[in-house]
Amino acid sequence: MQNDQPQTIQRADYQPLSWTVDTVDLHFALDAGATVVTNRMRCVRNPDAAPGPIRLWGEAMERLELTVDGAQPVALRETGALLEIDAAGESVMVEVRTRVDPRANTTLSGLYLSSGGFFTQCEAEGFRRITWFPDRPDVMARYTVTLEADREACPVLLSNGNLVGQGELPNGRHYAKWEDPFPKPSYLFALVAARLVALERKVRTLSGREVLLQVWVEEGNLDRCEHAMEALVNSMRWDEETFGLELDLDRFMIVAVADFNMGAMENKGLNIFNTKFVLAKPDTATDVDYENVESVVAHEYFHNWTGNRVTCRDWFQLTLKEGLTVFRDQQFSADMLARAAGPEGAASARAVKRIDDVRVLRAAQFPEDGGPMAHPIRPDSYQEINNFYTATVYEKGAEVIRMLHTLLGQEGFRNGMDLYFSYFDGQAVTCDDFVEVMSEANNGFDLDQFMRWYSQAGTPRVKASGTWNAADGCYALTLSQHTPATPGQPDKLPLVIPVAVGLIGPDGRDLPLRLEGETQAGATTRVLKLTEEAQVFRFIGLAAEPVPSLLRGFSAPVILELDEDDARLAFRMAHDADPFNRWDAAQRYAERVVLAMAGGASAGLPQAFVNAFRALLADTRLDPAFRAQALALPAEPYLLERMSPADPGALRTALIAVMGALGRELAGDWLRVVDGMQVSGPYRYHPGDAGKRALVNLALRYLCAGGQPSGLALAEARFAAATNMTERFGALAALVQSSSPARGAALLAFHARYRNDALVLDKWFALQAGAWRWEEGGEPALDRVRVLLSDPAFSLANPNKVYALLGTYFRANPGEFHLADGSGYAFWADQVIALDARNPQVAARMARALENWRHYAPALQARIRPQLERVLASPGLSPDVAEIVGKALQ
Ligand code: ARG
Ligand code: ZN
Numbered sequence: 001m002q003n004d005q006p007q008t009i010q011r012a013d014y015q016p017l018s019w020t021v022d023t024v025d026l027h028f029a030l031d032a033g034a035t036v037v038t039n040r041m042r043c044v045r046n047p048d049a050a051p052g053p054i055r056l057w058g059e060a061m062e063r064l065e066l067t068v069d070g071a072q073p074v075a076l077r078e079t080g081a082l083l084e085i086d087a088a089g090e091s092v093m094v095e096v097r098t099r100v101d102p103r104a105n106t107t108l109s110g111l112y113l114s115s116g117g118f119f120t121q122c123e124a125e126g127f128r129r130i131t132w133f134p135d136r137p138d139v140m141a142r143y144t145v146t147l148e149a150d151r152e153a154c155p156v157l158l159s160n161g162n163l164v165g166q167g168e169l170p171n172g173r174h175y176a177k178w179e180d181p182f183p184k185p186s187y188l189f190a191l192v193a194a195r196l197v198a199l200e201r202k203v204r205t206l207s208g209r210e211v212l213l214q215v216w217v218e219e220g221n222l223d224r225c226e227h228a229m230e231a232l233v234n235s236m237r238w239d240e241e242t243f244g245l246e247l248d249l250d251r252f253m254i255v256a257v258a259d260f261n262m263g264a265m266e267n268k269g270l271n272i273f274n275t276k277f278v279l280a281k282p283d284t285a286t287d288v289d290y291e292n293v294e295s296v297v298a299h300e301y302f303h304n305w306t307g308n309r310v311t312c313r314d315w316f317q318l319t320l321k322e323g324l325t326v327f328r329d330q331q332f333s334a335d336m337l338a339r340a341a342g343p344e345g346a347a348s349a350r351a352v353k354r355i356d357d358v359r360v361l362r363a364a365q366f367p368e369d370g371g372p373m374a375h376p377i378r379p380d381s382y383q384e385i386n387n388f389y390t391a392t393v394y395e396k397g398a399e400v401i402r403m404l405h406t407l408l409g410q411e412g413f414r415n416g417m418d419l420y421f422s423y424f425d426g427q428a429v430t431c432d433d434f435v436e437v438m439s440e441a442n443n444g445f446d447l448d449q450f451m452r453w454y455s456q457a458g459t460p461r462v463k464a465s466g467t468w469n470a471a472d473g474c475y476a477l478t479l480s481q482h483t484p485a486t487p488g489q490p491d492k493l494p495l496v497i498p499v500a501v502g503l504i505g506p507d508g509r510d511l512p513l514r515l516e517g518e519t520q521a522g523a524t525t526r527v528l529k530l531t532e533e534a535q536v537f538r539f540i541g542l543a544a545e546p547v548p549s550l551l552r553g554f555s556a557p558v559i560l561e562l563d564e565d566d567a568r569l570a571f572r573m574a575h576d577a578d579p580f581n582r583w584d585a586a587q588r589y590a591e592r593v594v595l596a597m598a599g600g601a602s603a604g605l606p607q608a609f610v611n612a613f614r615a616l617l618a619d620t621r622l623d624p625a626f627r628a629q630a631l632a633l634p635a636e637p638y639l640l641e642r643m644s645p646a647d648p649g650a651l652r653t654a655l656i657a658v659m660g661a662l663g664r665e666l667a668g669d670w671l672r673v674v675d676g677m678q679v680s681g682p683y684r685y686h687p688g689d690a691g692k693r694a695l696v697n698l699a700l701r702y703l704c705a706g707g708q709p710s711g712l713a714l715a716e717a718r719f720a721a722a723t724n725m726t727e728r729f730g731a732l733a734a735l736v737q738s739s740s741p742a743r744g745a746a747l748l749a750f751h752a753r754y755r756n757d758a759l760v761l762d763k764w765f766a767l768q769a770g771a772w773r774w775e776e777g778g779e780p781a782l783d784r785v786r787v788l789l790s791d792p793a794f795s796l797a798n799p800n801k802v803y804a805l806l807g808t809y810f811r812a813n814p815g816e817f818h819l820a821d822g823s824g825y826a827f828w829a830d831q832v833i834a835l836d837a838r839n840p841q842v843a844a845r846m847a848r849a850l851e852n853w854r855h856y857a858p859a860l861q862a863r864i865r866p867q868l869e870r871v872l873a874s875p876g877l878s879p880d881v882a883e884i885v886g887k888a889l890q
Pocket of ligand 2: 299303321322325
């Protein structure tokens, strides 16, 4: 299609449309193979735009009829997906009738089928696959929707807003009519017509209105909705209490669908979710699943204000809603965890959540920032917008909002949010609008330089060094910053970087901080503002040389470069008062040890490292969830990114050695942990219980990695006796990631128990795709993945299956994917090409697994390049995959 001449859209080219739409009346005659959509829209001239034709976009449908004010249009030009119609006057009625084929729609964008039901996904540009429309977020209209379908196959008919009518029709059909009182962009349109049942609850909002909440699922899943409902109620409360934001509709619906490209979608009043982020019960969902359900429910609910009431002017502004909403869901989860943990455990619970979020950022966003797809949180150009729902836009975007929150403080941030809604409610706006309003609400707080976070790509490096002057008790901390070049951005300017700092005294306690020029010492952690290329901060009044603890709480999304020897890392592991930095010290130490081993250092573990690990493990004052985080090695993709050149084989060998050695050397300690961590009573999703289960599961992982017979026996016993999925899957994972002869039988038993459960089978696929080779002559994961591809439960048509099997293999198992003979790469190309023919969005996500190929050793690069080229040359390649592979090869 467009692989020779990819179309690039530029942010700078934004122009308002000459005509927008103010009301839309849609009628759907739903039929699996031929749905007829009648769209009556009132197009209105835009006084703020240059005169021009009405512009409508459309693709993948058949146009049956188009009239303007009831007559054939006088002039109509069609170029590809764009239709231009000349019209006179201030407003006209355009009526367009199209036929679409949901059954043939394998892209899962637009209107499609899943287990016999009809579902839609319109963000970013799916609405134009349903009807011709000015399908851009800056066109906000009021929608009325009538759905008509077979009563038997589709007893439930849902769309946005309020139900205003329903009834019977001839031939076993029925209809429902919905009206959404709020103007919205087309990407927030949704319909569902399916055989579903709902868990319902009525709650009162802050202002006392009663609203109906529903979670719609297939009948057999009704016993897995309680947690999502609970999360929804908690999200509503939290947004009322934290931001004064209330639900604006009488009814709020969540619908679960098994075939879905992404996590979930915030359609107005009718959120559509991947089943993975709705369904949870103790026997099938792990603690992590419970946590994810809670945060995705919250994320989509929060979009109702940050995204729906105030939306994006154009897709370059995506982080306006996504970065802000991720930040909000992160804060919500931290508050929920802290509340459940009680006053004693609150700080640790928050730190654990922060660690989780930073792990994601480092494993997914840092590599993106260092590769050919690097882009600012607000990109300047794209070929395919669906490729820009990235870790940069979402997670780094959330970090940028967090820095604003740090700089302005909780109250200043809230004032900014209030002003944002008072100015922009009902509008489609830009990131500049957001940042300007934050400044205005805070006495003109200068955020000009801060705006560079929106325009510069790449992960900044902050270098720190300290000099101690014993004579005058002064510690001079020099901080400097540098952001590496990224594609299209050779030179970067200094950013505003908030660096939270503490100084630790020789006894391990934090010292009160006093900067030169201040009359007295204050808090023990404070935020320094690094705005220049280099700055010196002089701390005075110190009795002895301090140990700096920098970037506490991960106060900015940067890589901190600080020379610390092993002893200092061990000291901070033991004493840093900031739990995030305590964790980070352990990560840095582990990274150093693993990478040294991967680089050919001696095979044994340094004793000091083992001791430091043991000390953390044995410190029972530390919350188990925190210990589980601190004792887990850094993520493999992150470690690979830190190697140059990246050598996945050597890294894997080192990881196996380190895991095994820690398992053996700390065997007694791990066993004691397992013994002492029993959770009593029936399963409940609670951070205290979850922390214990996480630490036990980690202990089993190390024990099994170390080949400890006692550990293997323990894992087998726990697998057999488990009463919930967290324990069952934890034990199974420990067995599979080991050389235990019980692996195969355990996998079979697990499969037998859950053979009819799609979401649990995803775990079963992922576990095998992610398996390491623990013994000489062990089965390569590639062989297993090939076999599983033809498993009856596997399907390339279901994104969750693809992500579980292929996504895990390509992205989470580098040691088995980057095979020296290149067979992993040839397999990758085959799968990307096969997937692209049916679902370009999913194919593009898989394609991204090799975008950082230039980081790898030359021998691997030589094997990767021909496969990238083969994909790029593949006939009919989608613009989605063409952009990824094209940029990789540039
Ligand atoms: N707005 C959704 C969310 O973050 C994501 C939808 C993205 N969909 C897509 N096809 N690009 O909650
Ligand atoms: Zn979102």
